[in-house]
Amino acid sequence: MAYKIEKTSITPRTNSMACLITRNQSFFESVFHTHPELELVYILESSGKRIIGNTIETFEPGDMVFIGANTPHLWTNNEEYLVGNTALRAKAMVVYFNPALLHEHFYQQQENISLSILMANSVKGLKITGPTKEIIAQKLVGLEGKTGIEVLVGIIDILALLSTSKDTIPINKELIQKTIKNHINDRIPEILNYVTNNYMNDLSLETMAQQINMTRQSFCRFFKTKMKQNFLDYVNEVRIQNACRLLMETDLAIFEIAYECGYKTVSNFNKVFKELKEITPVKFRQQTQIKI
Numbered sequence: 210m211a212y213k214i215e216k217t218s219i220t221p222r223t224n225s226m227a228c229l230i231t232r233n234q235s236f237f238e239s240v241f242h243t244h245p246e247l248e249l250v251y252i253l254e255s256s257g258k259r260i261i262g263n264t265i266e267t268f269e270p271g272d273m274v275f276i277g278a279n280t281p282h283l284w285t286n287n288e289e290y291l292v293g294n295t296a297l298r299a300k301a302m303v304v305y306f307n308p309a310l311l312h313e314h315f316y317q318q319q320e321n322i323s324l325s326i327l328m329a330n331s332v333k334g335l336k337i338t339g340p341t342k343e344i345i346a347q348k349l350v351g352l353e354g355k356t357g358i359e360v361l362v363g364i365i366d367i368l369a370l371l372s373t374s375k376d377t378i379p380i381n382k383e384l385i386q387k388t389i390k391n392h393i394n395d396r397i398p399e400i401l402n403y404v405t406n407n408y409m410n411d412l413s414l415e416t417m418a419q420q421i422n423m424t425r426q427s428f429c430r431f432f433k434t435k436m437k438q439n440f441l442d443y444v445n446e447v448r449i450q451n452a453c454r455l456l457m458e459t460d461l462a463i464f465e466i467a468y469e470c471g472y473k474t475v476s477n478f479n480k481v482f483k484e485l486k487e488i489t490p491v492k493f494r495q496q497t498q499i500k501i
Contacts, residue, residue, distance in 0.1 A: 277331030
């Protein structure tokens, strides 16, 4: 059975817009889920696999990641944690922050632009490394046992540190958000919307050029200039992102997913999938069907 993404919300359960929780369990118990709160996870003990967005990676003590609002995620421990070994513990410090706590005008102020950029980038998931990880780890330990305004100030302090840090690595590298100026004559939004709604259909260069009344050569040059990548590379990114979603959320056969995502042959789908994800579709599905 493939994962279904469960939509949750942390704020009503904790009765707080910003909180620090220390988890100490036999193993991490959760489903593949999303929530509107930002989440910072620092692993103290245990190992296993984490899924953030479409990316599966291993985790171990010291692993620290920052996850944006509504980004699907899941931590699952290795098998030795699931068989009732009482000597093993799964421990983590987890920060939740609801961005609605601060008014949208706050994020629009010039001095807070770096925080807005951090939140935008965090939807890809960010792995925190280097000196920044060590400083945040110390700050988290210092927040244990604190309540109320002290916790809130401490969390905002951590977010401020992250917003200017160079020690973050995107976990999901494909489909990095492009900054698009909405000029009246800029056709890029129209093109991207068309791809989003029609990725399952024939999206050849000729088809797309005809759609926006350009020659094939002019369209290729226009898209490459604006987006810094080839049109067909972008189409493949969109198709494979949707393929990952179908592999995780449905029981459709591989050939059905290939056709659903616009590929005419399974062999071509497998080739493109492996080029972008460095793993086959079958292996990707197997790794996302870990039983909790």
